[in-house]
Amino acid sequence: MLSPQIRALVKGxxxxxxxxxxxLTKHFYARMFKHNPxxxxxFNQGHQAGGEQQQALAGAVAAYAEHIDDPSVLxxxxxxxxxxxxxxxxxxxxxxxxxxxxxxxxxxxLGEAATEELVAAWAAAYGQLADLLIAEEARLYAxxxxxxxxxxxxxxxxxxxxxRESAEITSFYLAPADGGEVPAYRxxxxxxxxxxxxxxxxxxxxxxxxxxxxxxxxxxxxxxxxAAGADTPAGRVSNALHDRxxxxxxxxxxxxxxDFHLREEGSAPVVLLSGGVGLTPMVSxxxxxxxxxxxxxxxxxxxxxxxxxxAMRDHxxxxxxxxxxxxxxxxxxxxxxxxxxxRDYDYAGRVDLNAIRDEVIVPGADYYLCGPAGFMRAxxxxxxxxxxxxxxxxxxxxxxxxAPA
Numbered sequence: 501m502l503s504p505q506i507r508a509l510v511k512g513x514x515x516x517x518x519x520x521x522x523x524l525t526k527h528f529y530a531r532m533f534k535h536n537p538x539x540x541x542x543f544n545q546g547h548q549a550g551g552e553q554q555q556a557l558a559g560a561v562a563a564y565a566e567h568i569d570d571p572s573v574l575x576x577x578x579x580x581x582x583x584x585x586x587x588x589x590x591x592x593x594x595x596x597x598x599x600x601x602x603x604x605x606x607x608x609x610l611g612e613a614a615t616e617e618l619v620a621a622w623a624a625a626y627g628q629l630a631d632l633l634i635a636e637e638a639r640l641y642a643x644x645x646x647x648x649x650x651x652x653x654x655x656x657x658x659x660x661x662x663x664r665e666s667a668e669i670t671s672f673y674l675a676p677a678d679g680g681e682v683p684a685y686r687x688x689x690x691x692x693x694x695x696x697x698x699x700x701x702x703x704x705x706x707x708x709x710x711x712x713x714x715x716x717x718x719x720x721x722x723x724x725x726x727a728a729g730a731d732t733p734a735g736r737v738s739n740a741l742h743d744r745x746x747x748x749x750x751x752x753x754x755x756x757x758x759d760f761h762l763r764e765e766g767s768a769p770v771v772l773l774s775g776g777v778g779l780t781p782m783v784s785x786x787x788x789x790x791x792x793x794x795x796x797x798x799x800x801x802x803x804x805x806x807x808x809x810x811a812m813r814d815h816x817x818x819x820x821x822x823x824x825x826x827x828x829x830x831x832x833x834x835x836x837x838x839x840x841x842x843r844d845y846d847y848a849g850r851v852d853l854n855a856i857r858d859e860v861i862v863p864g865a866d867y868y869l870c871g872p873a874g875f876m877r878a879x880x881x882x883x884x885x886x887x888x889x890x891x892x893x894x895x896x897x898x899x900x901x902x903a904p905a
Contacts, residue, residue, distance in 0.1 A: 502568070502624055502625060502628060505621075506621040506624050506625065507568045507569055507625075509617065509618050509621035509622075510564075510565050510568045510621050510622060510625045511565055511566065511568050511569065513565050513618070513622075514562055514565040514566040516610070516613075517558065517561055517562035517565055518562045520609070521557075521558030521559070521561055521562050522551075522554050522555055522558045523609060524558065524561070524605055524606065524609045524610075525553075525554040525555075525557040525558045525561070525605075526551075526554050527605045527608060527609050528557070528601055528602055528605040529543075529548060529553070529554060529557075531601050531604065531605055531608075532597065532598065532601040535601065536597050536601075539594075539597070540700075540702050541694075541702050541703045541704070541705075542588055542589070542590070542594075542705070544704065544705065544706065545697075545700055545702065545704060546704075546733075546735065546736065546737075549733075550732060560577065560581075563577070564625070564629060565625075568625060571629070571632075576759075578632065578633065578636070579636075579759045580759055581633065582633055582636040582637050582640060583640065583757040583758050583759050584707070584757070585633065585637055586637050586640045586641060586644070586652075586754075586755075586757050587690070587691070587692040587707060587754050587755075587757040587758075588692055588705055588754070589652075589653050589654065589754065590637065592634050595630040595633070595634060599623070599626050599627070599630060602622075602626060603619055603622060603623055603626070606618075606619060606622055607619055640757070644683070644755045644757075647683040647684060648681055648683065648684075649676075649680055649681025649682050649683040649684075650683040650755060651683075651755055652755065653754070654694065654752040654753065654754055655676065655677075655678070655752070655753055655754075655755075656676075656677040656678065656750050656751070656752060656753075657674035657675060657676055657677060657719070657750065657751050657752075657753045658674070658675055658676075658677045658748065658749070658750050658751075659672055659673065659674060659745060659746065659747050659748060659749045659750070659751065660673050660674070660675045660718055660747065661673030661718075661747065662745070662746060662747050665722055665811035665812055666808065666809045666810055666811040667808040667809055668724050668725050668727075668777075668809050668811075669722050669723065669724050669725075669777055669809070669811040670722070670723055670725070670741075670742055671711065671720055671721070671722040671723075672720065672721050672722075672723065672741065672745065672751075673718050673719070673720050674718055674719045674720070674721070674751060674753060675717060675718040675719075677750055681717075682716065682717055682718060682719060683755060683756065684714050684715065685710060685714045685756035686714070686756075686758075686761035686762060686764075687710075687713060687714060687761060687762045687781070687784040687785040687787075687788040687789075688709070688758065688760050688761035688762055688781040688784060688785055688868070688896065689709070689710055689756045689757060689758035689760070689761050689781075690707045690708055690709045690710060690756065690757065690758045690781070691707070691708060691710060691719065691721065691753050691754055691755070691756050691757070692705045692706065692707050692753070692754040692757075693705070693706060693708060693721070693737075693741075693751050693752060693753050693754075694706070694751075694752045694754075695737055695740050695741065695744075695745075695751065695752075697736045697737065697740065699736060700736070703752075704736065704737050705754075706737045706738070708721040708722070708723055708780070709721070709722075709758075709780040709781040709784065709870075709896075710756060710780075710781070710784050711780040711781070711783050711784055712783070712784055712787055713784060713787035713788040713790075713791050714784075714788065715791070719753070719756075721780075722777070722780045722783075722811065722812075723738050723741050723742065724738060724776070724777040725738050725739055725742045726738045726739070758896070760781065760868075760870070760894060760895070760896035761781075761785075762785045762788065762789075762868070763866055763894070767794075767796045768796065768864050768865060768866050769796055769797035769798070769799070769862040769863075769864060769865035769866070770785065770789065770796060770797070770798050770799070770865065770866055770868065771798075771799040771801065771860050771862060771865050771866070771867045771868070772785060772786060772798070772799065772800050772801065772868050773801045773802075773851070773853075773860075773867060773868065773869045773870075773871075773879050774801070774802050774803070774869075774870050774871050775802075775803045775804070775851065775870075775871025775872055775875035775876075776803075776804055776805075776809070776871055776872060776875075777811070777871075778869075778870035778871030778872070778875070778896075779802050779811060779812065779870070780870075781868075781870050781896060782800065782802070782868065782870060783812055783815070783816070785868065786798065786800060786816070786819065786826075790819055790823065790826070795825055796825065797825050797862055797865070798823075798825055798826045798827070799826075799827055799828075799829070799859060799860055799862065799865075800816055800820070800826065800827070800828040800829070801828070801829045801830075801831075801851060801853075801856070801859075801860060802816075802828070802829075802830050802831070802851075803830070803831040803832075803833070803850055803851035803871075803875070804830075804831075804832065804833070805832070805833050805834055806832055806833065806834040806835070806836060806839075807832065807836055807838075807839050807844050807845075810830070810832075810844065810845075813830075813844065816828055817843065827859060828846070829846050829847065829856050829859055829860075830844075830845045830846045830847070831845065831846070831847045831848070831849060831850060831851045831852070832844070832845040832847075832848060832849075833849065833850055835848045850878075851875070851878075851879065852882075853879065853882040853883065853886065854882060854885075854886070857886055860886075861886055861887070861888070865888075865892065866892055866894065867883055867888060867892055867893045867894065868894050868895075868896075869893065869894070869895040869896070870895070870896045876895050880893060880895065
């Protein structure tokens with residue numbers, strides 16, 4: 501338990517961290533990778549180059565300082581971090597390395613303001629947080645290892661199928677190379693995979709949602725090829741998977757993790773809201789419920805740019821046609837001349853829940869959101885405006901804080 505004096509010292513740094521936290525975390529990562537370059541294999545270097553990881557860590561450190569009197573309010577964030585760490589193989593010894601460089605960075609960046617007393621307070625606060633994370637991660641590691649077919653760390657999976665789903669998305673069917681079982685997982689969860697990136701000379705991990713129902717003898721991930729943007733390079737891992745990983749190839753896979761998943765207890769209606777490649781965990785949830793012949797009301801709402809990038813269209817259409825309890829609403833930002841309403845899309849423009857409120861506002865429903873950050877902010881605001889309680893909205897973000905595609 502931290503003393504009142506330690507908590508006061510740490511909390512007093514919150515305003516500084518909100519203003520200068522990114523400078524601190526940039527210094528921290530540069531310092532850590534210089535002294536411990538082996539950790540470059542663990543951290544997503546794409547997020548490092550784009551600044552996403554530095555911003556995410558800065559926000560987390562500032563939030564921890566601000567809520568040091570009652571860290572329990574941060575538990576949803578802690579839970580997400582713990583799942584991510586287990587997916588990446590973070591172990592207790594890594595916390596010693598991170599703590600060493602974080603405390604050194606506080607001293608080096610804050611200068612004279614980083615008194616011996618302040619650094620000691622942050623050391624105690626970091627130790628408390630590390631102990632919490634290590635304990636939770638140990639629990640998840642034990643659960644993962646104890647499942648039939650379960651494991652921890654990396655396991656070789658062979659590509660037993662590769663299927664193009666759209667101009668951007670390709671599915672990979674993965675079976676254990678050792679011939680063993682595939683563990684159960686919760687619909688909506690993800691796995692980490694890692695590949696060697698020659699341009700970096702590093703193994704690089706990425707997280708991809710599992711895009712099919714559990715209970716099968718293989719896993720499926722559906723990967724969007726990340727093209728270069730105006731200020732961002734092409735995704736090295738997604739392009740490597742698309743271009744170099746063929747049937748018969750082998751891929752390192754970590755066990756399924758993630759706190760975003762179907763709440764299976766009860767029989768509440770389910771509304772699945774996705775943008776772009778965010779449909780992957782939604783298809784997993786949909787396939788799972790259909791496979792169980794679950795009769796609860798299901799709404800599948802999806803938005804994408806146009807027909808060429810609309811993945812799994814025919815699959816979802818067939819389910820909606822065959823199941824009276826499943827309804828779909830697809831939005832195209834760009835409608836082509838040959839696109840047919842009802843087959844290709846249902847509405848033109850971006851996803852607008854107000855336009856389909858009678859379809860998506862189902863009493864007692866759970867709402868699942870996945871897609872780009874802007875998409876999810878807009879849908880969360882729309883749902884709240886339509887009277888959906890916050891505890892009924894469950895979201896997964898693609899990015900450094902979630903399951904990046």
